[in-house]
């Protein structure tokens with residue numbers, strides 16, 4: 051039996067999210083206080099040595115990203131921090147849980163991150179439909195200003211930092227960091243071409259650090275308690291904890307924070323209460339629409355960035371959608387492919403045409419095409435072509451659910 | 467006269483088992499438009515924001531939220547463009563790009579039904595079908611009296627309690643046929 055290890059979620063359900071005093075009583079803003087006495091570069095080192103990797107999906111080293119951002123363009127007058135709070139990956143709601151239940155935590159993390167790269171201005175780009183998270187964040191920002199944790203000369207340190215809330219307006223693609231920057235500037239959400247990365251030319255062409263809400267929420271604790279404390283959690287290459295959001299056919303769907311390296315079996319049976327009606331497990335979609343299907347052969351694999359990648363699966367955002375025997379992997383795959391078609395911005399041909407074709411071809415799998423095996427192989431090939439020729443990572447995503455579904459559930463996809 | 471007529475119609479509309487469409491088709495739409503609530507002028511709204519392009523989305527949100535029919539009018543777009551010194555076509559392009567913005571009138575209550583994987587897995591399709599049936603419209607449409615608009619949405623981040631929908635800024639989870647009926651009849655009376 052594993053237990054949850056609540057670090058990032060320690061205050062959830064235990065404090066009133068609207069009360070900054072509650073947060074302070076729960077050792078809130080201690081990380082910031084300590085950070086302001088440290089040299090900015092030593093904060094970056096601390097985060098780097100703690101081995102923190104981005105929780106937005108890609109798992110890039112947070113310390114390295116900070117280092118790049120703090121070093122690029124020394125002559126630039128302004129640096130920015132952008133909080134990616136545009137959570138939209140199907141099956142994912144970890145950031146919403148943090149924002150609704152402990153909004154000061156990610157704001158504190160944002161201020162520390164800003165101080166470490168010497169950014170004096172930050173934006174939170176929050177999903178427009180997350181009304182409760184928006185309300186909580188608004189109040190938390192106002193209270194943090196009132197108590198001197200934001201604004202000029204924070205806690206007498208001489209460090210100034212302004213934080214502004216910006217709302218998204220219903221585009222999944224705007225969760226992609228470069229597209230988000232366009233949207234932040236008040237434009238349509240068309241992706242920018244990488245490179246340059248945000249660290250070099252981000253919002254308003256200035257060096258910008260883009261981090262996910264969960265990533266930033268981990269920073270106050272790493273600073274307050276030190277990297278040694280953090281290093282006790284997780285595995286060598288995937289440190290710390292991860293919040294998984296588990297949904298579908300389990301008895302207790304919800305959010306669970308566990309140490310990196312837990313297995314899917316532990317997550318489903320130890321924490322989420324097992325399968326509804328104790329029916330047999332069939333599959334899980336891990337990481338959302340831009341994620342991968344797995345079958346029971348993966349139940350005992352340790353969930354770390356690298357181990358899952360090696361096995362052809364993804365950790366992604368931490369979404370786990372559980373299917374029981376009798377549920378249709380075909381329907382789920384079809385749903386994911388429709389999602390990509392719907393969310394493709396249409397700017398480049400491979401993705402615009404490809405997402406439409408994949409949906410059509412998936413329908414054809416059910417419409418009595420004679421050679422279904424060839425069709426399925428062709429779909430995987432097309433998705434591969436899309437992945438290599440699309441402008442942005444959205445076009446590189448459909449291959450993930452498609453290829454994994456085709457790998458584990460070939461006969462179901464071809465059957466009808 | 468109009469007021470009396472309006473009153474009678476309201477009684478009809480709020481009749482629990484009434485189907486919006488059946489009643490509304492016989493009623494001139496202008497009589498059943500919801501009353502503007504606490505409307506601010508466009509200028510008052512614009513004045514709350516600094517005239518910077520990066521405020522465009524926030525401005526469009528505010529203008530749309532302020533309109534009783536939850537949409538961006540031609541005038542609103544021009545005023546926003548003028549205020550930010552942008553071309554009207556670029557503001558239009560932005561408004562059109564984002565799915566939360568509407569360029570045509572919508573209902574007082576916008577129902578967003580999640581059609582993403584978890585909700586589909588948990589029988590969300592039945593919820594959508596039931597809503598279409600009860601309201602007499604299909605996704606993308608507004609009831610003739612302008613009370614409800616029905617829209618499909620991607621994952622609302624409520625998957626642990628799927629299937630889910632939102633009505634304006636409120637979330638409704640664990641939907642089944644009984645709950646959908648309860649919620650809708652409550653909003654019919656609102």
Ligand SMILES: Cc1cc2nc3c(=O)[nH]c(=O)nc-3n(C[C@H](O)[C@H](O)[C@H](O)COP(=O)(O)O)c2cc1C
Nearest residue numbers: 104105106134136137138225226227261262265443
């Ligand atoms: C289509 C698409 C959607 C994305 N959506 C999100 C999102 O909603 N939230 C998020 O944090 N990252 C999202 N990402 C990942 C971001 O591009 C980026 O990697 C992340 O914000 C980096 O933060 P991190 O290093 O803290 O993980 C998305 C990426 C893509 C390609």
Ligand code: SF4
Nearest residue numbers: 396397398401442445
């Ligand atoms: S890959 Fe898709 S989403 Fe990305 S730019 Fe091309 S069309 Fe747009």
Ligand code: FES
Nearest residue numbers: 580582585622624
């Ligand atoms: S899939 Fe419907 S709320 Fe997430």
